[in-house]
Amino acid sequence: MSSSNDELERSGRQLEARIKKAFGRSLAIREVDSGSCNACEVEVNALTNPIFDIERFGLHIVASPRHADALLVTGPVARNMEHALMQTYLATPDHKIVIATGACACSGGIFKDCYATTNGLDKLLPVDVYIPGCPPRPQAIIQGLMVALDKMKEKAGHSTTSSKRLLDNDNGASGVAHDVF
């Protein structure tokens, strides 16, 4: 275990340095399951257990998209989740990082070309980073976040109005609430 612990510590510190550089504070992540099998959620949850403990590197998984810098999306985007995913995306402040996590979010995975799914997240939203794996290991997610942060600077340089335009078209449909559970 000890060698992999050293590895984790090393990549964690690298991640921490990047977060500091890009934000000067912690990075807040909102996770959205758009139809995964739950394995990706298990791995994202594992990041917060005492073994991986990513909070010590300045990474918080937050309860609301309004508090998030990055959206970490899992699943092939099930048709029934499209609307809720869009609303979560719009609720996240600009300039957000969108991370497609797992084979399904990257391409639709084993569920692609089906009446009830979309072939991956990038068919619906601009994706910054893809983290492959079924599911990606916690270490892979940390690695993916580093790539995302490297892109953050160039992203901040190009202001976008796309999500404002999307918001104007949103006629306040119901059905999505973010709550304490």
Added chain:
Amino acid sequence: MNERLMGEIIASMEEELANGIKKTGIKGNHVWMTVEQSVFPKIAGHIHNSWGATLVSMHAVDNRFISSDYKLCIILALKGEDDFVTLVTSVDSKDTVFPSVTPEIFSADWYEREINDMFGLQAKGHPDLKPLVLYDDWPEGTYPLRKDFAADSRVLRIPRPYNYRNVEGEGVFVIPVGPVHAGVIEPGHFRFSVAGEPIIDLELRLGYVHKGIEKISERMPYSKGVLLAERISGDNSFAHSLAYCQAVEALCNAKVPERSRFVRCIFSELERIYNHLGDVGGIALDTAFSIGAQHAYILRERVMDINDLLTGSRFLRGVNCLGGVWKGIDERGRSKLIERLVMVKLDFQEFYDEVIGTPSVMDRLETTGVLSYEAAKDLNIVGPGARASGIDRDVRRDHPYAAYRDLSFKVPILTQGDVNARFQVKSEEIFESISIIEQALSNMPEGEPRIDIPTPEPGRTAMSLVESPRGELLHWIVSGEGKPFRHKIRDASFHNWRAMEVAVLGNIVPDFPLVNKSFSLSYSGNDL
């Protein structure tokens, strides 16, 4: 199943019902009865109620291109025996209505809504046949599991109304939650109606992660179907792939090597241990007992780590294959596993003592989220949730598969039906699972871990029941040309979600996560 038992079942029916039976057959421990549509619900109800049978599944098959009708099946497991009764009836391809079974067997409710969604067959007499999965903007007349519906169709979005249960009264408030939750969990929508603090009604709306898995399976060759089965419910990957493999092996009457049967037991129990550890940790976390929770999460990580070491997958994926397992457990793995289990056992005991020795935690667990025996029976609850409400049922013991017949273990049963009872059942099961693995490791015979099996001939039917960490799950397959013609998957959660609607009544909203965690329900397995 023998002729005598079948005779007894038929003799116990009223004449009108017995006359409705057109054809019977026995295959292994299965009785097949083809019955008239008009007496289908009554016969099912009779076997369910008078014989104490449990509903295993109810599903339809689009047989229009073979026998120009739809087939409707109900599978019932007889009480105390390793025997099943399957009732089959025919539904006309033009007049797509059949008499509802729900008035006879209450737990058929969601099955009939699902059949209505997926096949467009309407259960006449069903109390509330609203869509289960295809709601909001699926156009009327979209029936994905019909054979003339292409799997990769793009379906238009045409809004249609969805009627939630309406709870009204002075001071009644509705709290809508989800589908996107605050925690890192799967999506689902809950509507609590509260009067002051207590919940007076809870309506669930699931189906958000519906991916069309049953339809996708119909285009997957069997060998690839194993991979799909592993992705039905991520943390129950092994149980689902095991059920799929066993069903396909049954289709071609293949006998898997002894060694693989033991290996399958070992990994099934490892999966149970890491899932239960997550659940008991979650229960501790939701009572704000963070120290205890982290203790359990460390143990869970240790078990997932040993999974990784033994198989290369933290989720035990890529282990099961048709005809056995890809990889056995070698001497090195064996000693590592034993070492890790000793550690987990000692540490878990410490965690357990820590929790039950903390009055502020126990105060939250006891008498919270009570599911009575009667409710659990009517809803056909399965798994640890059922065993905590006094239902003495465990597939590993009642319908043994893999090597469970050769292993001895206790099935913990409690009767209180509260969060504490579910916590206790899961805790005891962790110790039992460790003992099962130790037995399996010492009794495991040498030999090849797998054999080649032939491709099943088309037109055969087989099923497999597996006790997943969440409870009994079913894979039922009708074989087609090199791939399933119809693949019915029923996760434990499809039965168990209903328990939530009952168990939370009268509890305060902050106890909902606690009750939820104690049942440990899968969204993906439920929505398919």
